[in-house]
Amino acid sequence: MGNETVKVAIIGSGPAGYTAAIYAARAGLNPVLYTGSQPGGQLTTTNDVENFPGYPQGVNGPQMMLDLQQQAERFGTKIYYSMVTGVDFSVYPLKLIIDEKETVHAEAVIIATGASAKYLGIPSEQKFANRGVSACAVCDGYFYRGKDVAVVGAGDSAAEEATYLAKLCRKVHLLVRRDEMRASNIMQQRVFNTPNIQIHWNTETQEVLGDDNGVTGVRVINNKTGAISEIPIQGFFLAIGHKPNTEIFADYLELDEAGYIKVQPGTTRTNVEGVFATGDAADRVYRQAITAAGTGCMGALDAEKFLAAREAEMTARTVKV
Numbered sequence: 367m368g369n370e371t372v373k374v375a376i377i378g379s380g381p382a383g384y385t386a387a388i389y390a391a392r393a394g395l396n397p398v399l400y401t402g403s404q405p406g407g408q409l410t411t412t413n414d415v416e417n418f419p420g421y422p423q424g425v426n427g428p429q430m431m432l433d434l435q436q437q438a439e440r441f442g443t444k445i446y447y448s449m450v451t452g453v454d455f456s457v458y459p460l461k462l463i464i465d466e467k468e469t470v471h472a473e474a475v476i477i478a479t480g481a482s483a484k485y486l487g488i489p490s491e492q493k494f495a496n497r498g499v500s501a502c503a504v505c506d507g508y509f510y511r512g513k514d515v516a517v518v519g520a521g522d523s524a525a526e527e528a529t530y531l532a533k534l535c536r537k538v539h540l541l542v543r544r545d546e547m548r549a550s551n552i553m554q555q556r557v558f559n560t561p562n563i564q565i566h567w568n569t570e571t572q573e574v575l576g577d578d579n580g581v582t583g584v585r586v587i588n589n590k591t592g593a594i595s596e597i598p599i600q601g602f603f604l605a606i607g608h609k610p611n612t613e614i615f616a617d618y619l620e621l622d623e624a625g626y627i628k629v630q631p632g633t634t635r636t637n638v639e640g641v642f643a644t645g646d647a648a649d650r651v652y653r654q655a656i657t658a659a660g661t662g663c664m665g666a667l668d669a670e671k672f673l674a675a676r677e678a679e680m681t682a683r684t685v686k687v
């Protein structure tokens with residue numbers, strides 16, 4: 367790695383990044399992929415992935431990401447355990463700063479930097495990560511069948527996760543920090559009409575409680591009365607929003623008001639020629655491994671088409687001269 371120019375640089379190592387790498391490598395584009403600070407991405411924080419088609423018995427999240435990495439490497443992807451810390455998309459070839467020191471130029475860039483679930487920021491939440499604390503009901507809800515769980519949040523995600531979990535769990539405690547929900551009316555009605563969801567208004571989490579086997583409860587405080595109580599649960603779900611990892615692109619790419627990269631509908635093309643956005647960094651709605659992989663594939667195909675068109679244009683110019 368140094369002051370070189372590569373054909374395709376992929377930023378990020380979740381399902382979008384590795385799928386883009388597999389397609390780009392098989393197309394002979396010799397991609398390089400920068401993993402970022404969490405190689406494998408969000409799926410490495412999940413034990414069992416049971417909703418990715420093709421794994422009838424489910425697959426361990428970190429193992430799945432290793433498999434994807436090996437598949438990308440098998441076709442010649444160069445993988446660097448480095449962070450892209452800055453970009454300059456006002457120049458061409460496009461410029462990437464690696465680990466704050468090295469510079470790499472790329473003829474096409476595929477962004478697959480993902481998003482991060484927001485957490486409350488209390489130590490007990492980290493202590494029980496993967497042992498009862500989850501930020502994805504669709505991923506992990508199944509493990510709490512017939513059990514009691516809590517969901518924190520009051521937006522559409524929280525309403526959706528609570529109603530999803532209510533189908534699987536005995537009881538869902540929805541912890542809402544104000545005396546109203548932000549979720550859309552229809553989603554709120556769904557929550558209100560689900561008998562096994564209990565809403566705790568004006569309620570904030572103080573501590574996730576647990577033992578060697580995982581989560582056993584949550585200690586909450588009513589911010590109106592100051593009353594502290596403990597709710598026995600086995601699963602604690604965060605649904606307080608996600609943050610796309612797109613800060614380093616903000617000076618060049620059009621982002622929506624929440625920071626997701628805007629793409630031309632039905633493609634991965636951004637407002638900068640040669641820059642393609644895939645996966646959760648550009649998806650505030652679906653945010654699934656399979657949809658991320660799908661857009662990763664699209665990113666590689668869009669990049670390939672872009673490079674081929676550019677090459678054809680250069681050849682035509684050379685012939686004219």
Ligand code: NDP
Pocket residue numbers: 486518519520521522523524526543544547548549605606607608650
């Ligand atoms: P939002 O930002 O809309 O909501 C976050 C919620 O979490 C808010 O209610 C907020 O409370 C609460 N919250 C934030 N921080 C804390 C904290 N520290 N403690 C307790 N509660 C906290 O995020 P969502 O993920 O719900 O939604 C993001 C976007 O995606 C929205 O535009 C939404 O409409 C959309 N979406 C649409 C869906 C659909 O249509 N099916 C499904 C899911 C999402 P407060 O209200 O007090 O600020």
